[in-house]
Structure formats: C-alpha cells, structure tokens
Amino acid sequence: MMQNTSVHSSLQLSFRLVLSLTLLCGALACGSESEPEVNEVRVEGEGTSTNRESVPSDSREEREEDGEENPTDEEAPPEPLFTRSRPLMGTVFVIRTDAPPQIAAPALRRAFAEIERLETVLSEWRDDSEISRINAQAGREAVRVSEDVFAVVKAGVDVSRWSEGAFDLSWAALRGIYDFRPGRQRIPSRAEVRPLARLVDWTQIELNEEARTVFLRREGMAIGTGGIAKGYALDRAGEILVEAGVENFMLFGGGQVQVHGQRSGRAWRVGIQHPRDQSYFGFLESNGGSLSTSGDYEHFFVDENGKRWHHILNPQTGLPVEGTVSVTLIAESGLYADALSTAAFVLGPERAKEMLERIEYEAMAVMLNPDCEVISTDNVGDALNLTVELEDGRVPGCEGS
DSSP states (O other): OOOOSOHHHHHHHHHHHHHTHHHHHHHTTTTOSSSOOOOSOEEOOSSOOTTSOOOOOOOSSSEEEOOOOOOOSSSOOOOOOEEEEEEETTEEEEEEEOSOHHHHHHHHHHHHHHHHHHHHHHOTTSTTSHHHHHHHTTTTOOEEOOHHHHHHHHHHHHHHHHTTTSSOGGGGGGTTSOBOSTTOOBOOOHHHHHHHHTTOOGGGEEEETTTTEEEESSTTOOOOOTTTHHHHHHHHHHHHHHHTTOOSEEEEETTEEEEESOBTTBOEEEEEEOTTSSSEEEEEEESEEEEEEEETTSSEEEOTTSOEEESOEETTTTEEOOSOSEEEEEESOHHHHHHHHHHHHHHOHHHHHHHHHHSSSOEEEEEEOTTOBEEEOTTOGGGEEESSOOBTTBOTTOTTO
8 A cells, every 4th residue: 555665766676577577488488388378577566575686777768678588498489579668657667569660669659658647647756746736735625637637536436435445545644654675664653653544534535526626625634546546557558559559468567467469379478476485376367457466575574573564554554464465456447456456455365355246346366365375256267377286275485474
C-alpha cells in the first residue's frame, strides 16, 4: 500500500530488471518444449527488495534493448522482440512486441508519451498534479478533475468497498512513516501510527460523477494512487498500441504485466517469483489481460529479532500485513488488477478467495500464505503451471523465512 521511499533506488533496481530479461529466459530455457517458457519478464511488485544488488542508472530518457533470447540445445529461440524501456512513475516501463519496427517504433513512442502524461496528473508526489490538488483541499471543498483522474479514483473506491477497506485509496495519510532503505530503516511508534491511521477511511471520499468532482471530507486525509495508477497507465498504453495495429505485445511497469495476443503462436507466459530467492515456482499463461503481483519481498528489512517489516500495510492498523507472502492476480483491466492484488494481500488468501468469488468483477489469483502454501481461486485452472514439485502443497525453500 505504501510507495517506495526512494525513487532513485527503485529506478536503479528496475534498470537491473530490464537488463536481466534475456538472462531470465536463458535460465528457464525459453523456447524449449521440455522446459517451461517464461517469456520476457518476472512478475514483481513495485521495485524490488532492498537487499538486492543495484546497477548504475542509464541517463538516457528512453532505452533500447536488442530483444535477443538465449537459444537452447533443443531448438531455435523465438524471433527477437522489438523492445523499448523508459523510466516513468518511479519505476521502469518496458514494452515488447513482435510488430515490425516501422509500426512498433512510432506506436511505442505514443504509448510512452501517454504514460508520461498520466504521471503528471495522477502522481501524489507532484505538487502540481490533480491528486495533490484533491489532497490539498481535503476537508475544504470538492475538486473538479479530468476523466482520467475520476476513473482512477472511482476504481479505487470500488475496490475499497469490495474489500471492505483492505485496500483503501486514502492510505496516503500513512505515507512516509516507514523507511525501508538500507541503513535508514525506521519503524514508527504506535503513538505515531494511531492518529494517522484514523485518517484512512475510504467512506469519506465523496464522488460526484455528474460534476466530475472528488472531495475528501476530513482535513488531513490524502489519497494515493501508487497502488492503482500504473495499472491504468498500462491500460491506456495498451489501447494505443492496439489502435496503431500492434496486436502482440507485453508491457511491464512496476509489479504489473499487461499482455495482448500471442508470443510465437502461443499464449504469453509470465513467471511467478519465489518469495525468498530469484527463481520461479510457476508461470501463468494469458492471451490478454493484466497480471499484478504484491509481495512481502519488495521493500523490506528484517530486524534484530528476525521479524520481517515490509511496505504493504494494513490500512486499518498502519502495520505491515502478516498473513500473506505473495499474491499474483489476473484481471482484464490493469486498473483493477493493481488494486485487487493489494486488497487480496491484505485480506489473506482465504478471505481474498471469498472476496473474489463475491464481487461481480472477474479475476483469478494465485496466493501464498506464511507457510508458502499455494492457494488459488477456483477459476485459475490450467492457467497455472508449476515448475517445482510442491511439498505438502507448499513451495519449497521458504523454511524459516
């Protein structure tokens, strides 16, 4: 629920992710019929865990990757993909497609431009954004907003209601009270948390669809789009690519992947990361939709008593969630997948299953509880492919974590 406290650190780590895409395919034998293929990218949450090695950031605004994939002994690799990456929204967005360069290049430029535009209106970190204007007028007056902002806020309120506050768009009153950066770790006292947690209450967000206004009823309230805006940006970028005639593509931004069409004649395959190392315990297949992961391994530290403190907070208590290790959720829309994965993480696997079965919005999820037991919604079916042998229904390698 909380944003990364160090945007620069997040960008460094995200660039490492971009540079390691081809290594990932090599490690999992991409293109081999005898091994699972995990095309293009691992699913992670926003940024990566604070104890991972970083690399120097690239000063260019937009980066080009060659798209080469490591061949296997069994057969030739799939055709290289046209790939571009760009730092936006505090992370790195990556777009990959098999469209020819003369179609892909201008389409990807327009897609990145749209993400950049959305950042200017949706980021609560920018003083001049519409979200910041809403927060500045909390307890005072309603703020008229653009269609983009209203759509994101409305979706956030929807998920807040569906999850009964497990996801709460007004979480941002708690922003900044924890610090997960190496050497700067900070845990707030309960005396600090309590008054701020009382300002987190999605029911105090008033929407007027006809006037297209947003009003936070209590002074000191603040909405934060860190758990939802990237998904909306991926939706809009995907629409632009389709309109430009790009049919097969994968977009990555933060902890979310958007896919459309196919990869070399079959569904895109996206790996689900093992929560305690850099491997994968399975992958999901999809021809279209958004996959979002929330995990306790993204921004975290372990204290002297062995307790793991991470960035996904229960908005009702202001404390890190303890009943979940990771959630990977698939939905048609990136906007809703992003928020629902956070809601499911806070609820815990069993209550999350109940929520996803109860609401009218269609989504599927693969979740791990603190024992690393794999718990999936019933509609996952054959979409989940395990690459390890479970031990009593649990992912091996989580002992003592």
